Amino acid sequence: MADAIPQEISALSFEDALKQLEMIVKDLEGGNVSLDESINAYERGAQLKRHCETKLAEARMRVEKISLDSNGKAQAVSAEIE
Amino acid sequence: MMDLFDAPPEPKAEKKPASNLPELTVTELSLVLKRTVEDAFSYVRLRGEISGFKRAASGHMYMALKDTDSVIDGICWRGQASKLSVLPEDGLEVVVTGKLTTYPGRSKYQIVIESMELAGEGALLKLLEERRKKLAAEGLFAEERKRPLPFLPQVIGVVTSPTGAVIRDILHRLKDRFPRHVLLWPVMVQGEGAAEQVARAIAGFNRLPDGGKVPRPDLLIVARGGGSLEDLWAFNEEVVVRAAAASEIPLISAVGHETDTTLIDFASDRRAPTPTAAAEMAVPVRTDLIAMVKDMDRRAISGLNRQLQETARHLEGLGRGLPKPDSLLQVASQRLDDYAERLGLGWQAGLRSLEQRTALAGSRLRSPREVLDHKAERLAGLGERLNTALNQARRQAERRYEDRRLGERLDQAFGRIATDGNRHLERLDAQLEALSYQNVLKRGYAVVRDENGQVISTAEAAHAAGNGSVGFQDGGVDVVFGAGSFADVITKRTQPKPKAKAKKTEAAKPDEAEAKPENRQGSLL
Known part of the structure; x- marks a missing residue:
């Protein structure tokens, strides 16, 4: 269970992962999937959940200010607001 | 004003000097002014603040537009007033368009407003x-150009x-x-x-x-x-x-x-x-999402567990429904044992039963002599029983006869009946005697009979009979009924003729009465 999250899942946006997780939970709660399917679904649900948690844990405030260099190219520099 | 009148009288004196300036009446001047103003300001945009706004009963609107230094009257005719995009009110800064005109009656000029809009911001x-x-x-x-926002950028x-x-x-x-x-x-x-x-x-x-x-x-x-x-x-x-x-x-x-x-x-x-x-x-909100993910995790686990439990329960139930192989075999082997045992016992029992039936049949088989002996025995028995029964019956009959003294009772009964009969006979005889017509005859009556001895009780019968007899107590006399002569009688006897009248009692004649004494005797017996 503690395997790395497959690429297919880690590429999902938080919202999509959450939706899939929700569907899996509903299926499991409905109890109308076969045993094998339900175990697979649960494994996938656990991966989705970890992915979501990772995304949620990423919450880090970083504020940068854009400045343009001599060529008019945008550069981001850390900014202190407040 | 007073100055005018108080002005020194001198000018009056010099009123003479003539001028080539044409003399205008006030009205003429007013009209000239009006034309001039209207021509010069036939369409202006004017910005100002409304004051003194009022709406007359006629529907026209009157107001003044002013800025810091100046003021101008404004009027909006009823027809235009209803079309204004701005509702005028005091203090409102507006830009109006319209034409200037004068009001000669009051020496005034005013703007006739055709449209109005808010100034400044209004214009922007x-x-x-x-x-x-x-x-x-x-x-x-x-x-359709609008795109959804990302859920979590x-x-x-x-x-x-x-x-x-x-x-x-x-x-x-x-x-x-x-x-x-x-x-x-x-x-x-x-x-x-x-x-x-x-x-x-x-x-x-x-x-x-x-x-x-x-x-x-x-x-x-x-x-x-x-x-x-x-x-x-x-x-x-x-x-x-x-x-x-x-x-x-x-x-x-x-x-x-x-x-x-x-x-x-x-x-x-x-x-x-x-x-x-x-x-x-x-x-x-991140915390909401964390809670949501946690909740879903929990629900996934409990959903999976529930499903596992249900499957296990179902499996268990099915397993219970499955019969044990042992028990299947047990029943079969028990039946096998049973049949095997019955097979072993069966032929013996069958043999035994046949033996028994043979013995029984053999025992029931009789030799002819035995049968004869048996019959003879039965015959002897029957004869004996017959004798015994006969003696018994005889004895019983005797006993009964003696017991009841039947002979004696027969004699007595017979004697009784005989005496009773005699007595009865005597009594009847007496009665008969008493009732006998003989007695009646003794008293003088006679009985009339025809030739055959039948009693004639009517005259008609007597005529029919023609002749007969009259019985008295001591004997009868033959008579001819209704005869006029002996010849008639003779004739009558040979060829009987009807209609001979005779009276039963008093018509009787002595010759007739003597005719048949034997007849009376005959009829009596």
Whole structure:
């Protein structure tokens, strides 16, 4: 269970992962999937959940200010607001 | 006025000097003035503040327009008054259009108002409205251009002033809800060049490449704090509206307060009433999401467990329903044992039963002699029983006879019957005697009979008989009934003739009465 999250899942946006997780939970709660399917679904649900948690844990405030260099190219520099 | 009258009388004296200046009447002058004014000011736009506004019963509107130094009367005829886009009221700064005219009766001039609009802001709003219509006609504000905001953006680009409350409000709210990577593109938000800067910033964010050194935002917020219409004007500029409409990155506009609407709001994908609200639209609340994920995790586990339990229960139930192989065999082997045992016992029992039946049949078989003996025995027995029964019957009969003294009783009964019969006979005889007609005859009566001895009781019968006899107590006499002569009698005897009348008693004649004494005797016996 503690395997790395497959690429297919880690590429999902938080919202999509959450939706899939929700569907899996509903299926499991409905109890109308076969045993094998339900175990697979649960494994996938656990991966989705970890992915979501990772995304949620990423919450880090970083504020940068854009400045343009001599060529008019945008550069981001850390900014202190407040 | 008084001065005029108080003026020294001298001028009167010099009133003479003639002049070639034509003399005008007041009315003439008024008309000239009127024409002049109306020709020169047939269409003017006039800005001023309304005062002394009133609406006459006739429907005309009267007011004065003034600025700091001057005042002019204004009038709006009923027909125009109803078409005004602005409802006049005192203190309102308006721009009116109309023509000037004079009112000769009062030596006044006034403006006849044909249209009215709000001055200042009103003019800007009108411009704004026209611009909005133009851009809307281009389809920049079309509903189908609006894109959904990302549920959880990774990088948020903010276009606003780097100073001031707006960026701080946004960052605070983002931190509260879900801290994100924020790229601020600092711009001036009002004044000369502000619109161009904002437009460039929007376009600049859109030009950032995916995966470049500066991360490309997946959501833009264009924000500015509250202000007057003029302060917010940069966000009404066409260049800004076009940049917002062209942005490939979903864009939230948050300009001014809730009541302020700028043209960028029409072009953006979402309009936030305030910068803080824009931050709320931009990101969901992280703690809610954590709770949601945790809840779903819990539900997934319990759902899986429930399903496992149910499957296990179902399996168990099915297993219970499955009979044990042992028990299947047990029944069969028991039956086998049973039959085997019965097989062993069966032939013996069958043999035994046959033996028994043979013995029984043999025992029932009799030799002829035995049969004869048996019959003889029975015959002897029967004979004996017959004798015995006979003796017994005889004895019984004797006994009965003796017991009942039948002989004696027979004699007695017979004697009794004989005496009774005699007695009865005597009695009957006496009665007979008493009842006998003999006695009647003794008293003098006679009985008439025909030749055959039958009693004749009527005259008719006597005539029919022709002859007969009359019985007396001591014997009968033959008579002929109704005969006139002996000849008749003879005739009658040979060839009987009817109709011979005779009376039963008194008609009887002695010869007739003697005719048949034997007949009487015969009839008696």
